Amino acid sequence: MTGKNVLIVYAHQEPKSMNGSLKNIAVDVFSKQGCNVTVSDLYTMKFNAAATRSDITGDLCNPQHFSYSIETKEAFKKGCLSEDILEEQRKVHEADLIIFQFPLYWFSFPAIMKGWIDRVFVQGFAFDFPGCYDTGLLKGKIALLSFTTGGTEDMFSKEGVKGDVKYLLWPIQHGILHFCGFQVLAPQISYAPEYVAEAKRRDMLIKWAQRLENIWEEPPIDCTPSWYFH
Template identity: 40%
Template sequence: MNILLVHAHPEPRSLNGSLKDFAVSRLKGAGHSVQVSDLYAMQWKASLDADDSTQRRPGARFDPSLDSKHAFENGCQSEDIAREQEKLLWADAVILQFPLWWYSMPAILKGWVDRVYAYGFAYGVGEHSDNRWGDRFGEGTLAGKRAMLIVTTGGWESHYGPRGINGPIDDILFPIQHGILFYPGFEVLPPFMVYRTGRTDEDRFAGICDALGQRLDTLFTAEPIPFRPQNAGDYEIPALTLRSDILPGQTGLAVHVADRGEENLPQLHAGQLAA
């Protein structure tokens, strides 16, 4: 199978750099074809701007969405954007690997999403009407592919638990897993988390690699997070609100995940690695 690993850490000798090298080796050893987009090594341009089109009109007002659509539809995207889109189309699975910085992904990775997820490629796809609101949230250009996060953080696992000070890790990662990955069609696997990174010695690193290796071995067989597809009947269209008879009176991010103890809406098991 074809796997794209998008890596976002500035230091090759970091824990993230070592995990990236391990993941590539493990995947190739299993017979997969692997491409790596090492964003810092590539000196990836993070900012979306008018220069992302090779047919920029001098003095014209820049419209991020419409200019992105024009560039995508007319083959005048900058070469780096088109190249990453080709990798996404080539891949059967995509892994985003990054440290959790200020409750989100590093800016360079967010910039990769901003620029590569062009209008007409990752969004603005499909029919928009009173009966259907585009091909997204379970459908879209990247449907049929799998995706997984590998995330490191210095905090303890308890800090990201159901009552932890940082908030539940599944809530923190929801905008990435549901909004960036599920939106254009990916089946999203539970994330692989590494906590208390500052306490990683050789023995603990070996344990982390063992656990990560097991997750990578099941990349194409593990059950994905059961996010609710937008167009399968759970949502009222065009309001895009969950039907009133589903989990009546309950709100929050967890209502958009089906079949996991809906009565009390417990936190998802995130395949977490204990510190």
């Protein structure tokens, strides 16, 4: 896999956390494969999660009635988005595989990672109409969610108190990643690392490293309602 480009979008405040360890393993495995690995460490970067008018550096199309989606679409065409957005879009454009590494917050991304999505995946760059889902503008790229949970695996089952984890992931895997054209791989879920023995945490890291060795051969999951809800 020499020459493949991997982008890890990473959101955790503590480098010694399980998320930090999972991120480090990915960097190590891919580097040994000869891949080019880039990490967007959102907290260290102090990435701004708020989508505002300041994301457009040129003149607004309609300064009397601001529409973020319209203004960012036009600004993308003109190269007039803020520099931090353009830099992240450059990373995405170059990436063959994007891994989102994060702790699950309230059944979703941490706010800083959701803000990265809001600001980076603008219309015209990540999708357009009718260029979405299988024809999304990021088609040909692979995406993978790797995250930790506070709850145990049985809590995220069909019979569990939190429900089937794949339903929880529907808005992210289908509504964001598939919508933008990504081929989506099965998520890597590290359940309740804070509440298991050290040996179990080591096993989580070993299994992640083993999976990454052959990640390029993995088939994508089916991001359709019939797969999720039947």
